[in-house]
Amino acid sequence: MSEEPRDVFMLSRDSLSVQEVVNAASSSSCGAVSVFIGTTREDELDGRKVVGLEYEAYELMAQSEFRRLCADIRARWPAVLHICVHHRLGWVKVGEASVVMAISSPHRHDGLEAVQRCIGQLKAAVPIWKKEVYDTQEASWKENAECSWSEQAAQNRPAH
Template sequence: MSEDHRDVIKLSCDWLSVQEVVDFVSSSSCGAISVFIGTTREDQVDGRKVIGLEYEAYESMVQSEFSKLCEDIRTRWPSVTCVCVHHRLGWVKVGEASIVVAISSPHRHDGQLAIQHCVSQLKATIPIWKKEVYDTQEASWKENSECSWSRGPDESSLEFQSLK
């Protein structure tokens, strides 16, 4: 990877700074920074209201999977300069950012395509899991529909009940 090409994934229990992610990917050779911010939304599930999400990760595996994803992005869009992902772990209440992704590129088209691919592949391949917590104090682990490691050919989504 060239000196100008930088990639980072950061897992944190702290509030995410969009500006920090944007600053990381800023480059004088790039005229575009594409950003995605995923927030925890209030949702109704079987008559229960989502009040927040809890995230866990297999941290020792996250970096290697992220490196593979960045390699894939650069194969598809060689002009991509920098990729930065900050993802929350632990409790994230409704309205707060769960993930911030930024990608820089010389022109917007490649960056916009790359960020869409990046977010989809993050959900499919990076070992980060979320548990929905409801106003009834119940909770359930939710699998992203993009998840590649446990979806069978006819399954689009699985729900795992919390053991807590």
């Protein structure tokens, strides 16, 4: 009896549980659960230190884009069984997890590649935005380099 694939996406204002994400992706028919944990890091920019991030999302569209992302992953890696992503909203201080994802697959290779694709596409296509807050009480919105509209992506596109 084969298990049905499961896709879980949760946006939360509470601390994320790595174990909860791993449990949601685990399966006795898979030999690998590949995990990614993205944490808020203490960066320094122009003499200001990041003390935390503030996340916002367009939640309905985020759910829709996540379903599209899962379909893309399954098309590329048909052996992937479960995909689970939990992402924070609101205030996330330095050192805390902003995103936790886990993907189960029979073998590690597919899962590891799928996790890399998943985080890249999550940052590129899912409408979740972050604002860096500095020790000076200043803040600035940041775009993900993976977004097609980002300045960094434009610099990396080939000229036509």
